[in-house]
Amino acid sequence: MAADEAVAIRDLTFGYGGDPIFDGVDMAVAPGSVSAIMGPSGTGKTTLLRLIGGQIRPQSGSVRVEGQEVTTLGRRSLFELRKRLGMLFQSGALFTDLSVYDNVAFPLREHTRLSERVIRQLVLLKLEAVGLRGARELMPAELSGGMARRVALARAVALDPAIMLYDEPFTGQDPISMGVLVTLIRELNDALGMTSIIVSHDVAETVSIADYAYLLAGGRVTEAGTPAELQASESAWTRQFLGALPDGPVPFHYPAPPFREELLGKGVRS
Numbered sequence: 398m399a400a401d402e403a404v405a406i407r408d409l410t411f412g413y414g415g416d417p418i419f420d421g422v423d424m425a426v427a428p429g430s431v432s433a434i435m436g437p438s439g440t441g442k443t444t445l446l447r448l449i450g451g452q453i454r455p456q457s458g459s460v461r462v463e464g465q466e467v468t469t470l471g472r473r474s475l476f477e478l479r480k481r482l483g484m485l486f487q488s489g490a491l492f493t494d495l496s497v498y499d500n501v502a503f504p505l506r507e508h509t510r511l512s513e514r515v516i517r518q519l520v521l522l523k524l525e526a527v528g529l530r531g532a533r534e535l536m537p538a539e540l541s542g543g544m545a546r547r548v549a550l551a552r553a554v555a556l557d558p559a560i561m562l563y564d565e566p567f568t569g570q571d572p573i574s575m576g577v578l579v580t581l582i583r584e585l586n587d588a589l590g591m592t593s594i595i596v597s598h599d600v601a602e603t604v605s606i607a608d609y610a611y612l613l614a615g616g617r618v619t620e621a622g623t624p625a626e627l628q629a630s631e632s633a634w635t636r637q638f639l640g641a642l643p644d645g646p647v648p649f650h651y652p653a654p655p656f657r658e659e660l661l662g663k664g665v666r667s
């Protein structure tokens with residue numbers, strides 16, 4: 398079934414058992430776009446990716462991926478759907494006992510019946526796309542952190558997913574590797590005709606390649622728009638968040654009595 402939206406979320410509510418994490422989330426991700434999901438720690442960004450991937454089910458609401466309702470899919474259909482979803486998570490380590498080549502070949506050998514000759518073409522193509530065709534014989538222990546993340550990216554797109562989900566893809570990277578990854582994510586999205594959703598605390602880098610960004614807070618999407626629209630937002634909170642400003646509606650200072658009073662010992666018991 399053709400879908401106007403790569404991912405469409407409507408009136409989503411979810412909680413792990415305690416307080417609800419989502420209370421009416423709506424989101425519409427256009428095919429071919431790069432979208433950023435941002436928000437303070439603990440607002441549920443990773444949880445939202447898990448709901449999109451069908452790893453967890455919401456209490457109510459709808460999550461459609463390429464027109465398919467994920468929340469009611471059975472195991473077999475979910476398995477099929479996941480082949481269309483690529484995931485690059487911060488914790489997604491490489492198999493340490495497999496070479497770079499075999500790491501990228503792994504999903505192809507696992508999920509397809511392609512011959513080794515075809516698999517070789519595909520692996521070399523993906524490694525070329527991330528600039529590491531020449532590193533195919535290396536073992537993961539011989540790679541820098543940036544190279545390892547790029548191999549993981551090549552592995553994540555090995556099956557040509559329609560949608561790529563990234564969870565904190567830049568964490569732990571030096572500025573050069575981060576710049577390479579940022580550009581790569583955008584280029585791969587466009588070259589492979591994917592849709593990408595990125596959860597990241599690296600606001601400036603993520604926004605620099607995003608077509609659209611969602612800010613999550615308090616169980617909802619508090620603001621959504623193009624980076625330019627968000628930068629021009631009337632909300633002081635949004636501007637503070639996007640500009641990484643230390644002070645604003647989210648105060649720098651934990652609530653405390655006036656400093657002068659404390660220095661002078663007023664109201665201090667000990």
Ligand SMILES: Nc1ncnc2c1ncn2[C@@H]1O[C@H](COP(=O)(O)OP(=O)(O)OP(=O)(O)O)[C@@H](O)[C@H]1O
Pocket residue numbers: 413418436437438439440441442443444445
């Ligand atoms: N498996 C789980 N069981 C119970 N609670 C969980 C589970 N996973 C996450 N949580 C809680 O759900 C809330 C949202 O977590 P989540 O990791 O989705 O947030 P996040 O926005 O991705 O955070 P961060 O930016 O710090 O990575 C947090 O309060 C977290 O403690």
